[in-house]
Amino acid sequence: MSPRTTDVWARALTDTLTTSADTPTLNTARRLLAAARPQLNVNKGFATAKFTLPDGRPARARLLVEELTAAQWERIETAITTRTPTTSTIGDDLADPHHTAGIPLLPSARDLSHHCTCTQAPAGDPCAHTLAVGLLLAERLRTAPAPLFTLRGRPYQHIKKRLRDGELTTVAAGPAPASVPFPAAPPLARPVTDPTPVIPAQQPASMPEPADLDLTTARPVLAGPLPEPPAPLPALSAQQALVADAAHRARALLTGTEQPTGPDTGSDLARFTALEHGAPFRQAAMDHLALDVVAMGHLTLAHAHGGTAGAATYLHRYTLDHDVLARAQADIQPLRPAPNATVECEDNHLTDPAAGIQLRYGPDGRWHPYLAPYGTWQPVPGPAADPADAYRSARTAARAHRRTR
Structure with a gap:
């Protein structure tokens, strides 16, 4: 994309x-940015940064943005994909709602709200800190x-993938269930109906009379x-x-080498299918988890690099x-x-798009590194409790990938 x-x-x-905004508050916001460059975090529905008040206390400012609904995003993506098959033309033209199914991507003043812990402005009104976040x-x-795109509720990576593939339906890049409180055991990627009928409870049969067993005579091994x-x-x-x-x-x-079982069915299936006796059931696991071949391969990699916790982090x-x-x-x-x-x-994803690196925080308390060399995030070796170590591992994997291309 050109500058x-x-x-x-x-x-x-x-x-x-x-x-x-009133002029004094706006000028204060500009002075804050000129004096320090706070780190900007962009999430679904809000952008946030932390400032230091004159008395040394932290002020956490949030600029909240109204998210678009799933139905609105479907209309927008269909309009964008129909208009162009590539991501190279995403730019100023999408500021025109005529190119996004009549739904403006840019938030209006009524789509914005302000929240800050500085208490320097009435609740809901902009203060210098939230204005600085916006600027x-x-x-x-x-x-x-x-x-x-992220603020309005749809990760940019998702948009790029749809544009690149030229499809009007979401391309599976691994399951994406609704967020759950960390670290509660997450649900399956999608509900799967067990076709096995429920056997009604029956009254236990009476115990048979004890039989005399001959434990000395050799018995033939089962044939066939x-x-x-x-x-x-x-x-x-x-x-x-x-x-x-x-x-x-x-x-x-x-032998003391027991590995923990998965915190959910999906991650335990990753453990099971990685073993020789479980490998024949790989297709059954894919069907159960609603994964395609690529996503199942990524799940296998996640387990290889991070165990069952790595698999749960992927799923x-x-x-x-x-x-x-x-x-x-x-x-x-x-x-x-x-x-x-x-x-x-x-959620638990920290993404550096410029570097092509993503870190995902797992239920084991480690950051699991990911790269997207082909547009879909895939796990790489090196999960670590220290995010800096995980980031270094991702950069090492990226250099190795470039050498093999």
Whole structure:
């Protein structure tokens, strides 16, 4: 994308902010930005930054933006995809609602609300800190469209993928269920109906009379395969795999090498299919989790790099405290090749689009690194409790990928 392709977006947001603000507050906001460049976090529905008050206390400012509905995004994406098959033309023309199905991407004054912990302005009114957040956001929009898409409720990576593929339906890049509070066990990628009928409870049969057993005479080994069990019992091959899995876990427990089972069915299926006895059931796992071949391959990689926690991190999103994301962003800031570019924060995902790196915070308390060399985020080796270490691992993987191309 050429420079300044979204300059109209920046000017429009600046006009919206400055029109609704009084001059002294606006001047104070500009002085704040001139004195310090706070880190801007962009999330679905809000942008935020932290400032330091004269008495040393922190002021956390949020500029809240009304998100568009899923139906509105579907209309917008259809209009954009119909108009052009590439992402190279995303720019100022999309500021015109005629190109986005009559739905404006740019928020109006009534789509914005202000919240800050400084208490220097009445609740809901703009203070210098929230105005500074808005002006910093406008500056980012001058050359990068990603923050606006994220703010309005749809990650830019999603838009780019649809434009690149030229499809009017979402391309699967791994499941994306609704966010759940971290670190509660997340749901499956989609509800799956178990076709097995429920067997009604029956009264237990009476115990038979004890029989005399001959334990000294040799017995012949079973010759030939066992017959298939009657429905609705699982197939014989499935039962044998379950027995083998139980034996595998028992050996691991006895030798002290036991790995934790997955926090949900999906991540445990990743563990199971990575083993020799579970590999034949890979297709059944894909069907159960509603994954295509590429996404199943990425799930396998996530498990290989991060165990069952890595698989859960790939399959599910979590709600993560903003301060955790802010600290992680501060930790990776010295390592970023484009330190002034926007960092996107969504749920437990920390994305540096300029570097092509994403970190995902998992239920194991580690940051799992991801790259998107082909437009879809895929896990790479090196999860770590320190986000800086995970970011370094992602950059190492990126250099290795460039060498092999």
